[in-house]
Amino acid sequence: MKKVLIAIDYNPVSEKVAEAGYDLAKKLGAQVCLIHVVADISYYSAQYPTFMGYDGYGMTTDLSVASEMRKYTEEFLESAASHLNDPTVSTHLAEGDTANAILSYSEEWNADLIVMGTHSHSTLEKLFLGTVASKVLEKTKVPVHMVPINKEQ
DSSP states (O other), rough: OOEEEOOOOSSSTTTHHHHHHHHHHHTTTTTEEEEEEEGGGGGOOOOOOOOOTBBBGOOOHHHHHHHHHHHHHHHHHHHHHTTTOOOOEEHHHHHHHHHHHHHHHHHHOOOOOEEEEOOOOOOOHHHHHOOOOHHHHHHHHEEEEEEOOOHHH
8 A cells, every 4th residue: 555545524523534544554654645625616606596585696606715715725734734744745625526526536646545534424314315435435446444433522
């Protein structure tokens, strides 16, 4: 294993995921890349006619919002990487569907392992919504290391 891709989000438990993934990568002598995926920014600038008495979607979203979102995400990734205290850790900001973006970048970067947290969701949520982790597991071509996360942590 030469490359470990660690998926993190804005949830504070991502610290545990990043540290566990980083520790595993170092034991394997592998490179580390932290990835964070933001929702497709164009979603926020969708134009819809007034419906059900709500005309909030008639506005246009300032392109600076997208730029600001990228800026904050880049700062988040830089902070997360510096937390690991290793200048060789790289970062990647992706946009779009989270599972698809992780899978796509894992192929592009030639990751040998993906590390993710398993956010605790109710069985009902998993049944109807699925989870990013389950979607990645279903479609991945590389092994996935799951870091269990409970709501209490």
